[in-house]
Amino acid sequence: MSDNKVIQVEKLTKMFGNFTAVNAISFEVEKGEIFGFLGANGAGKTTAMKMLIGISNPTSGKANVAGFDVFTRAEDIKKNIGYMSQKFALYDDLTVKENITFFGGIYGLSRTKIKEKSAVLVEELGLEAVANKLVGALPLGWKQKLSFSVALLHNPKIVFLDEPTGGVDPITRRQFWEMIYKAANHGTTVFVTTHYMDEAEYCDRVSIMVNGKIEALGTPRKLKEQFKVDNMNDVFLKLARG
Amino acid sequence: MKRFIGFIKKEFYHIFRDRRSLFILFGMPIAQIMLFGFAITNEINNVDIAVLDHSKDATTEEIINKISASKYFSINQFIEKESDIDAIFKKGKVKAVLNFEKDFSKNLIKDHNATIQIVTDATDPNTANTISNYVNAILIQYQSVLNKDINITYQVVPETRMVYNPELKSVYMFVPGVMTIILMLVSAMMTSISITREKELGTMEILLVSPIKPIQVIVGKVFPYIFLSIINAIVIVILSIYIFKMPIQGSLILLALESVLFIITALALGILISTISETQQTAMMISLMGLMLPVILLSGFIFPISSMPLPLQLISNIIPAKWFNIIIKGIMLKGVGIQFLWKETLILIGMSVFFIALSVKKYKIRLE
Known part of the structure; x- marks a missing residue:
């Protein structure tokens, strides 16, 4: 495997009984790339992503994440990836600093490292004033940004974002994407699922899943040319309607 | 290990910042023991x-x-x-x-x-x-x-002696019962709620994606409750000795060990409940209906098991509280040692192993 391919997926399949949730998908993601993983609700995005982050066993196929096989080395994968779910998932009854300390600790960072990191993080996000306040009191947009930063705390090779911008206002979404770009510039690969087709335009490459299969894969520009439309929304509609 | 300590610290933050759980943990035992000790009594006075x-x-x-x-x-x-x-x-x-x-x-x-x-x-x-x-x-x-x-030639003179509780104080019966209820409530209900809470909030998913192992998550979640349950048991024993003048006839060490065993049984039940419920509410309902009622009604704490109809007597055998109630009464009132309680102890150990094995089987390490 070349050093540049941080995710390699070949004919990855997941069956639930007779239902094929993910049907032999194949793709590759390069280091530092922002890879958009699109699809309608129920298309199989989340299931596919769960296999890649090691919390769901694939039925068949091959997948290699951050240099480790998902079948045998899930524990090693977990150390090398960050994850942010669509539910906001920090602890509301812990303060900003306590959350950072807790998640830093879970990923095995040393105490001095955590202190260092949390000071930088709090400053970057402009959270100095609320660093010792309970997270539950923060507005959703701030929580979301904090959640993303926490997912990056241990410098993962890849960060998986499951609909990270659901329910936040456009300005915060914009700021959020700036954070994503910054992470990608530092060499972190970003694997992001989203509903928002305008966000798809921000990705380096996107794949579109329909009924468990990847029906389109390429840069947003290429896809628009391929389907002869001028925005990603139309690409998506054309695919989804068959 | 360091991860683990961080995890436990977080659990204590959760507990101490939630008034409801604080009340259940510390208000309830004291309120219950006072209620049962003073208000609810079988004795008649004046x-x-x-x-x-x-x-x-x-x-x-x-x-x-x-x-x-x-x-x-x-x-x-x-x-x-x-x-x-x-x-x-x-x-x-x-x-x-x-x-x-x-x-x-x-x-x-x-x-x-x-x-x-x-x-x-x-x-x-x-x-x-x-x-x-x-x-x-x-x-x-x-x-x-x-x-x-008057000299009566034939006379049967019954001489009644009430042993172990000569004054027939009902508090002697309630203290062991309340201790059983509290340990069950705190250990099983609180752990099942706290585990399902993480599921509900989505943090469980985050934890499962992190390098921390599922077993560490579970042990980390139950550990604080073991600790708090032990404190509760100590508080109950102290209250019963100093306020209700209840003598502890048997070994305090045996009492402590048996209590820890029962706490573990209850925690295992709590974990089992959390594996089958998705929301905190479900967990609470199952704990209350499935555990509290049988504990109160079928453990022999209030209603003697020997006078129940046979089906209920049989059912009472699968209730851990019944066995713990026998153990704790034996130690507190009769002062018996392990040689008389080994059977009940083995049953509790067996139940704990069974519940843990079942939870491990049910626990979805890989969330589907």
Whole structure:
């Protein structure tokens, strides 16, 4: 495997009984790339992503994440990836600093490292004033940004974002994407699922899943040319309607 | 290990920042033990009784004095005719009426036979029963004093001795019961709620994606509750010794070890509940309905198992609280050691192993 391919997926399949949730998908993601993983609700995005982050066993196929096989080395994968779910998932009854300390600790960072990191993080996000306040009191947009930063705390090779911008206002979404770009510039690969087709335009490459299969894969520009439309929304509609 | 300590610290933040769980953890045990110890009691004390004395002679006076001298009864009033009995019960304060027949002394001396009618208000059957037993006891005692000088050739003299709880204090029965309830409640309900809470909030997913192992997550979640349950058990024992003057006959160390064993059984149940429920509410309902009711009704804590119908007796065997109740009563009241309790202990160990094995099987390490 070349050093540049941080995710390699070949004919990855997941069956639930007779239902094929993910049907032999194949793709590759390069280091530092922002890879958009699109699809309608129920298309199989989340299931596919769960296999890649090691919390769901694939039925068949091959997948290699951050240099480790998902079948045998899930524990090693977990150390090398960050994850942010669509539910906001920090602890509301812990303060900003306590959350950072807790998640830093879970990923095995040393105490001095955590202190260092949390000071930088709090400053970057402009959270100095609320660093010792309970997270539950923060507005959703701030929580979301904090959640993303926490997912990056241990410098993962890849960060998986499951609909990270659901329910936040456009300005915060914009700021959020700036954070994503910054992470990608530092060499972190970003694997992001989203509903928002305008966000798809921000990705380096996107794949579109329909009924468990990847029906389109390429840069947003290429896809628009391929389907002869001028925005990603139309690409998506054309695919989804068959 | 460092991860683990960080995790436990987080759990304590959760507990200490949530007023509800703080109340369940610390308010409830104290409230329950006080309630059961003081308010809810099978004993009778200073029950108001009325006297309808048709003779008003020396003997009846003596008996009345004996009864009012006992701490169980106080004579509330004297009534004059039979028809007053019903009226006085309807008022509700008087629970029993002693009705002495006419010419009580005379009959006693002449026929060696005189009658007292004990009328009790049986809207509360247990109390009525206890009152009539107590009055009977006082009468029998009086009778034996009367018969002292008379030489009766054949006589069966029952000599009753109440062992392990000679004063028949109901608190002796409630303390072990309350301890069982509290340990079950805190350990099973609180852990199942705290685990399902992480599922509900989505943080469980984050934890499963992190390098921390599922087993560490579970142990980390239950550890604080082991610790708090032990503190609770200690508080209950201290309260019962110093406030209710309950003697602990057996070994405190054995009591502590058995309590830890029961806590582990309850925690295992809590984990099992959390694997089958998706929301905190479900977990709470299952814990309350599935655990609390059987603990209260079928553990033998309030209702004796031996007088239940056979199916219920059989069901009571699968209730861990039943076995713990036997153990804890044995240690506290009878002062017996492990040589008499090994069977119950083994049953609890077996149940814990079974529940843990079942949870491990059910626990979805890989969330589907």
